[in-house]
Amino acid sequence: MSGPRLGVAIPFYRGLGYLREAIESVRAQTRGDWRLLVCDDRGEPDPAAARELVASFGDPRIAYAANDANLGMVGSWNRCLDLADTELVTLLHADDRLLPGYAETVLGLADRFPEAAAVFCAAEIIGPAGERGFSLADASKALFTPRGAGPLVLRGEPALRALAAGNFIMCPTLCFRRSVLGARRFDPRWRQVQDLALTAALLLEGATLVGSREAAYAYRRHPGSATERQSESLLRFEEELALLAELAGAARQRGWERAARVAARAWTPKLHLAYRALGDAARGRPREAAAKLRFLARSWSMLDR
Numbered sequence: 001m002s003g004p005r006l007g008v009a010i011p012f013y014r015g016l017g018y019l020r021e022a023i024e025s026v027r028a029q030t031r032g033d034w035r036l037l038v039c040d041d042r043g044e045p046d047p048a049a050a051r052e053l054v055a056s057f058g059d060p061r062i063a064y065a066a067n068d069a070n071l072g073m074v075g076s077w078n079r080c081l082d083l084a085d086t087e088l089v090t091l092l093h094a095d096d097r098l099l100p101g102y103a104e105t106v107l108g109l110a111d112r113f114p115e116a117a118a119v120f121c122a123a124e125i126i127g128p129a130g131e132r133g134f135s136l137a138d139a140s141k142a143l144f145t146p147r148g149a150g151p152l153v154l155r156g157e158p159a160l161r162a163l164a165a166g167n168f169i170m171c172p173t174l175c176f177r178r179s180v181l182g183a184r185r186f187d188p189r190w191r192q193v194q195d196l197a198l199t200a201a202l203l204l205e206g207a208t209l210v211g212s213r214e215a216a217y218a219y220r221r222h223p224g225s226a227t228e229r230q231s232e233s234l235l236r237f238e239e240e241l242a243l244l245a246e247l248a249g250a251a252r253q254r255g256w257e258r259a260a261r262v263a264a265r266a267w268t269p270k271l272h273l274a275y276r277a278l279g280d281a282a283r284g285r286p287r288e289a290a291a292k293l294r295f296l297a298r299s300w301s302m303l304d305r
Helices: 016-027 049-056 072-083 102-112 156-165 194-204 226-232 235-253 257-265 267-282 286-299
Strands: 006-012 034-040 062-066 088-091 118-126 152-154 175-177 209-220
Touching (some): 006 016, 006 072, 006 102, 016 034, 016 049, 034 072, 049 062, 072 088, 088 102, 102 175, 102 209, 152 156, 156 194, 156 257, 235 257, 235 267, 235 286, 267 286
Parallel strands (some): 006 034, 118 209
Antiparallel strands (some): 118 175, 152 209
């Protein structure tokens, strides 16, 4: 295959300021052998705004495509994968940034592990203005990441068990190898857990995932993000519990009993929900806290214990 091996696709909906930062972070890579596509899901009031922003860079490595209609988050992610024509493809969230060494990191992992369906890296957390941030949910990912030195190689039952205990892969850091990914796409049934559904499906099918323990991505937490909205609406927790129930069943079918038990217990989303309920109570939001606690009480009967 001629041309760059790494493609970066940005599924864009709204937020031109963040989009500019995301594009600039790709252009700031220490390696220049990449191609960038901005895939516009038509969320901006001005339909030409994103196209004009892309054109303003005057960089032939950056292309623009607009969806014929709004596809939603998962649909737009899948269209980015459909449009990709490079060996490797990363879906950079439009409100995030790549750190300068991202391309070097994922290309190095891809070369070292040619069998990997996807490679990924750790991420640092930033706030709305790009300042370094902190999130207990993100910090807790380190508790679930398998210990060891060097690259994190995930395959088989131990890998599924680890991800079912706590999804420590930051979704947009994933860089997929198209020849192994094939026609697999994010499942449109999900709006929050589509990343875990796809990585778990790959592992169940015998694929390998490989990660760097070093941060090469900046993940932005801000009140307007889809993750925050879906956490407050409880959609996030509904989907986490439903997906873990499915993974428990799939693991049992393969005889992966330890992974099945971990998935069925679903301790991490339950503890996260309890933590958010306590936070609501501490901030004087009793109705929100009560709603989360009621959902938590119901969740005990949603999965096998």
